[in-house]
Amino acid sequence: MGPAEIEAHARRVEALGYDGLCVPDAVHDGLLLAQAALRASQRMKVATSVLVCFPRSPMQVAIAAWDLQAVSGGRFELGLGTQVKGNIERRYGASWTAPVPRMREYLQSLRAIWHSFQTGAPLRFEGEHYQLTRLQPFFNPGPIEWPEIPIHLGAIGPRLTELAGELADGWMTHPSNTSARFLRELGRPSLEAGARRSGRDLADFTLLAGGFIATGRDAAAVTQQREWARGHLGFLYSTPAYWRSLELFGWGEVGKRLHALSREGKWAEMTAAIDDAMLDAFVPSGDYRAIADAVRNEYGGLAQRVNFPVPEDPVDDALAAEAIAALRG
Numbered sequence: 595m596g597p598a599e600i601e602a603h604a605r606r607v608e609a610l611g612y613d614g615l616c617v618p619d620a621v622h623d624g625l626l627l628a629q630a631a632l633r634a635s636q637r638m639k640v641a642t643s644v645l646v647c648f649p650r651s652p653m654q655v656a657i658a659a660w661d662l663q664a665v666s667g668g669r670f671e672l673g674l675g676t677q678v679k680g681n682i683e684r685r686y687g688a689s690w691t692a693p694v695p696r697m698r699e700y701l702q703s704l705r706a707i708w709h710s711f712q713t714g715a716p717l718r719f720e721g722e723h724y725q726l727t728r729l730q731p732f733f734n735p736g737p738i739e740w741p742e743i744p745i746h747l748g749a750i751g752p753r754l755t756e757l758a759g760e761l762a763d764g765w766m767t768h769p770s771n772t773s774a775r776f777l778r779e780l781g782r783p784s785l786e787a788g789a790r791r792s793g794r795d796l797a798d799f800t801l802l803a804g805g806f807i808a809t810g811r812d813a814a815a816v817t818q819q820r821e822w823a824r825g826h827l828g829f830l831y832s833t834p835a836y837w838r839s840l841e842l843f844g845w846g847e848v849g850k851r852l853h854a855l856s857r858e859g860k861w862a863e864m865t866a867a868i869d870d871a872m873l874d875a876f877v878p879s880g881d882y883r884a885i886a887d888a889v890r891n892e893y894g895g896l897a898q899r900v901n902f903p904v905p906e907d908p909v910d911d912a913l914a915a916e917a918i919a920a921l922r923g
Contacts, residue, residue: 601634616643644675644748649686656707668740675748759788764800770836772805803897828864832856886920
């Protein structure tokens with residue numbers, strides 16, 4: 595969905611009862627999409643999910659986030675992600691360095707910049723990856739009413755997930771690592787390890803379960819959504835960085851087979867590698883009358899938020915709104 599469609603989409607999502615909207619940073623610029631969605635809505639939060647930050651300077655992102663927070667009345671949330679080396683270097687033409695220490699400095703530098711914006715204090719951040727020591731009064735946008743901008747980190751590996759627990763306000767999971775078993779056995783322990791390092795608890799920490807959910811008006815619609823998820827998981831699990839979840843379930847060989855197919859350009863053959871048992875483990879499923887219970891059974895006690903799909907056909911909006919109300923309750 596691009597800039598031409600996002601405003602109408604945001605109005606529809608808010609009317610359906612969603613508490614927030616995640617906008618991607620992939621085919622279109624995530625910050626521009628967030629601005630349009632915030633302008634079109636009145637109540638719900640809007641988050642980038644996730645903004646590819648390394649090709650952008652911290653100052654650029656800090657200014658954009660500050661403006662979005664100000665004009666929206668405090669409804670903006672900044673989701674950040676690292677992407678992978680190949681995309682950073684060859685799609686964005688930017689440099690790649692060890693992502694965890696660089697992301698640590700990115701979060702710290704954003705908060706240092708925002709502190710200077712709000713208080714007028716001199717900007718003094720000097721790290722290995724970022725040095726930010728110049729902010730003339732002319733370039734300081736000044737204080738706003740909602741200066742505490744939440745930062746949510748998109749993370750897959752254990753070290754970046756630990757960093758989320760240590761420094762971020764929340765963790766946005768990836769569709770490849772959102773099963774309840776993954777969150778319990780691998781995700782939560784990493785978050786807690788990071789929290790111990792900074793001496794904080796996770797009482798106010800937000801975990802967004804960002805996986806796929808298959809739902810619809812009837813069994814046929816649910817099956818269609820499961821097949822859509824099957825195709826996407828086949829593509830995702832061809833990337834070795836996403837194999838932790840497969841390995842946890844004993845399906846590591848599937849990842850290797852998918853990776854080989856991707857290298858051979860056999861994209862059409864990848865879907866068949868994802869069997870029904872994998873879909874059952876990774877994709878909560880049920881029609882609109884049953885999906886709230888299915889999601890609650892999967893993520894209850896683990897996540898504070900879930901990504902719930904917007905109906906493709908507006909004819910289903912009333913049923914979807916009932917399911918959303920049940921989830922919110």
